[in-house]
Amino acid sequence: MTGRQRLPGQRPLARTLVLAAGWTVVALGGTFALDPFRNYQLALVAAYLCATAGLTVLVGATGQLSLGHAALMAVGGYGFALTTNALPFGGLAAFVLALLAGALAAAVVGLLLGLAAARLSGPYLAGLTLAVVVALPAVASTWSTVLHGDQGVQIPFEGVPDALRRVVALEQWQAMVAVVVTAAVVTGLTLLRGGRFGLKMLAVRDDEVAARLSGIPAGRVKVLAFTASSVAAGVGGAVLCFVAQAVSPGAYTVGFSLLLVVAVVIGGLGSILGAALGSVVVVLLPWLIGRLTASLPADAAQRLDGNLAVLVFGLLLITVMAVAPHGLHGAIDAARRRRRPTPDVPPPAAEPAPRKVLVPTEEQR
Amino acid sequence: MSQRSRSVALIATTALLAGGLAACSTPEPSPGVTEDTVTVGTHTPLTGPAAAGYSSISAATKAYFEYVNDNGGINGRSIEYVVKDDGYNPATTSTVVRELVQEDEVFAVINGLGTPTHSAVVDYLNENEVPDLFVASGSPKWDQPGTFPWTFAYNANYIVEAKALATYAKETWPDKTFCVLGQDDDFGTDFTTGLLQVLGPDGLASTQTYSVSTQDVVAQVGAMQAAGCEVNFLATVNGFTALALGTAAKMKYPAQWVSSSSGGDYPTLVGYLGEDVAPLLLQGFVSSNYLPFSPDDEWVSLFQEINDEYNDGAPFSGNTVFGMSVGYLFAQALAKAGDDPTRKSLLDALEVGALTGNGIVPLSFSKDSHAAFEGVGITVVDKGVQDYVDGQIYTTDAGSGAVEPYTGTSVPLEGDGIPTA
Incomplete structure (x- = not known):
């Protein structure tokens, strides 16, 4: 249809944008069908999806493992909150400015981390990024005049705009904003991965030496990928701050950071649909478990509260890895292929699972 | 072509369905109350x-x-x-x-x-x-x-509490050096504001803060000891009151401790410090309370x-x-x-x-x-019993109002503690 030459596996730009706009409209319409609490959960899923989508592109396409995406979300959240509080006006303009500030803050931190990350790999990179999350509470309390320590930064409450007040409830409005922002982030990541840069990332992941010989600046690709992924996480943190009207170090613990990785792995490494499924699991599972334990005697419920979810996530991770090594998305794909043994269109080349996530390569040893 | 049209059709159908379900998601009035x-x-x-x-x-x-x-x-x-x-x-x-x-x-x-x-x-x-x-x-x-x-x-209110405690401390120990250890959030800030109202802008020789996520106050207690603090106010939660007292004892630093009610509950502090040493460490420990x-x-x-x-x-x-x-x-x-x-x-x-x-x-x-x-009474621990100090109840406001002694009585028990209309 178009005369322009496309890269292998690349979708036309227009098609991607139409699909993105279509699904966004569906999600926005869906918010009308949900009750307020479901909408709140949808907003959380959307916020987490920003971070997990960024993470899955990073891990899946470049093979760099980050355990520190919670910290990058926090950076975005703090950027958003501090900018909101500093601006003399409110409304849409303030929201957009604050969101950009959050993304910019995450980009700067991500760039610095990425510069270090490009020189490291495997467990060393994981260790570095993990240290950033561990340091977060200390950072917040060291600069407590600005970051307000463990209490975190609160932003003034902003309700539904007057024009929409009669039509939508607060949670629905928040969910709609979260959906729109997340759609933009996910579309951006899809375009990035599907384009020229995506091929470079894959080349660097599969064989860095070969990529360099082909004239791909491997270091720069890695740093840029890390930065892009950080921006996505930062926007996620900003959305979370918009929904909760607060950002605090307690929300971005080591446990939460690992949970983001678990979400990506359960969903299927490298797949954005997988990241979305993973985010849904991360939001719904603790809530479901809370519902289940609520019917138990108070004593037992109190002991299980907060602990059972961790156990279930562990079991789920092991089960998914044993049954469907490519995650939920991989399992869905496999099931679809089984149902249609001779498809009329060749299935999109499934991305091979990254082989070098935790083990350093020969030359790096 | 066929795949694209199918995607578009799917999106359109879902959008229509979602639009059709567009119910107003506003909560119902006065929930939570049934017949019984x-x-x-x-x-x-x-x-x-x-x-x-x-x-x-x-x-x-x-x-x-x-x-x-x-x-x-x-x-x-x-x-x-x-x-x-x-x-x-x-x-x-x-x-x-x-x-x-x-x-x-x-x-x-x-x-x-x-x-x-x-x-x-x-x-x-x-x-x-x-x-x-x-x-x-x-x-x-x-x-x-x-x-x-x-x-x-x-x-x-933390400010009310701090003003009452500072008034009591100023009357009881007029010539001592006062300091404060506070949580690095509104709790610590508000409490310190109240103290300064009564003690004056130069009333505190040292102001230390801690963060709940760091289970260590050696640096803060050390700084208070170095500043020659004799009466230390605490805007701390129970765990950190115990930590501060325990740390001071380890450093062989004797001081008078005066705590906000939020971190001054004797039985809870005993739980942290242990039955054996708590009565010794907490002897003379001053706090405030407003409940029987x-x-x-x-x-x-x-x-x-x-x-x-x-x-x-x-x-x-x-x-x-x-x-x-x-x-x-x-x-x-x-x-x-x-x-x-x-x-x-x-x-x-x-x-x-x-x-x-x-x-x-x-x-x-x-x-x-x-x-x-809008008022609190002063409590002191003596031989392992925390009780009110007779006649030491103060009322005041959260602003710059004076701290007044309260002479009225407490609320008596009625009808087995089950209220009626």
Whole structure:
């Protein structure tokens, strides 16, 4: 249809944008069908999806493992909150400015981390990024005049705009904003991965030496990928701050950071649909478990509260890895292929699972 | 071509379906009340760093409600209490309070615990016009009827408390050097503001802060020792009061400790420090309180009975009295909210000033004040018993008002502690 030459596996730009706009409209319409609490959960899923989508592109396409995406979300959240509080006006303009500030803050931190990350790999990179999350509470309390320590930064409450007040409830409005922002982030990541840069990332992941010989600046690709992924996480943190009207170090613990990785792995490494499924699991599972334990005697419920979810996530991770090594998305794909043994269109080349996530390569040893 | 048209068709169908389902998602009025029950909820730390100091509060409130329910309830309705764990993490508080309001459909949220945690939901509760009663935090933030018409405080405000404690300290130890160790949030800041009101801008030789996520105060206590501090005020939670005293003892640094009521509960501190050394470390420990706490008080003996029968005889502490007193106050508000209570009638019952509570000073709820206690009494630990110092009750405001001695009586026990309309 178009005369322009496309890269292998690349979708036309227009098609991607139409699909993105279509699904966004569906999600926005869906918010009308949900009750307020479901909408709140949808907003959380959307916020987490920003971070997990960024993470899955990073891990899946470049093979760099980050355990520190919670910290990058926090950076975005703090950027958003501090900018909101500093601006003399409110409304849409303030929201957009604050969101950009959050993304910019995450980009700067991500760039610095990425510069270090490009020189490291495997467990060393994981260790570095993990240290950033561990340091977060200390950072917040060291600069407590600005970051307000463990209490975190609160932003003034902003309700539904007057024009929409009669039509939508607060949670629905928040969910709609979260959906729109997340759609933009996910579309951006899809375009990035599907384009020229995506091929470079894959080349660097599969064989860095070969990529360099082909004239791909491997270091720069890695740093840029890390930065892009950080921006996505930062926007996620900003959305979370918009929904909760607060950002605090307690929300971005080591446990939460690992949970983001678990979400990506359960969903299927490298797949954005997988990241979305993973985010849904991360939001719904603790809530479901809370519902289940609520019917138990108070004593037992109190002991299980907060602990059972961790156990279930562990079991789920092991089960998914044993049954469907490519995650939920991989399992869905496999099931679809089984149902249609001779498809009329060749299935999109499934991305091979990254082989070098935790083990350093020969030359790096 | 075929695949694209299928995608577009799928999107269009889903969009139409979603549009068709477009129901208004506005919550129904006055939920949580049925013919024979009233459901209320709270958020409180049951896990995490703050749990050890406070998890006994909600259990005590629950025990008190069971006592009321076994005796016919309030206006024929029994009170159901839904307790949600937020691990003292504001992000979790946001989620669990939405669960309380939207899933459990509570009538009111009572005794939500913590300044940082409750700050995360106060806007949400007021936006949804959910009664947000008796917040378990002394931040002045909860007493803003104009901004937060549905929020009512419970604890004596940190500024009020600090002004009373500073007045007592200044009279008792006029020539000593005063210092403060405070939590690095509103709790510490507000408490220090109150101290400076009474002691003057140069009244504190050293102001130290700590962060809850760092379980170590050696640097802070060392700095206080180096500054020659003799009377140390504490705006600390129970765990950190114990940590500060223990650290000072290890450093062989003797000092007079004067703590906010939030971190000055003797039985809880004994739990941290251990039965053997606590009476020695805490000898002469000064704190404040506004609830009945003398061992021979009639409220205390009633609460002890309830604790034995409905709380499996859990260790009886200031938290137990606190939890049950909150329960009593809510029961009283509910009793006065009419035979068919609504969220509005509950609010009116609070604002006409008909509630007495069970404190040592009268409650000050009215249309213009959502502060519960505007005064505190001074307590001292002597030979392992924490009790009020006779005649040392002060009332004051959260501003620059004078600190006045209070000579009135405390609220007497009526009708077995079950309020009636």
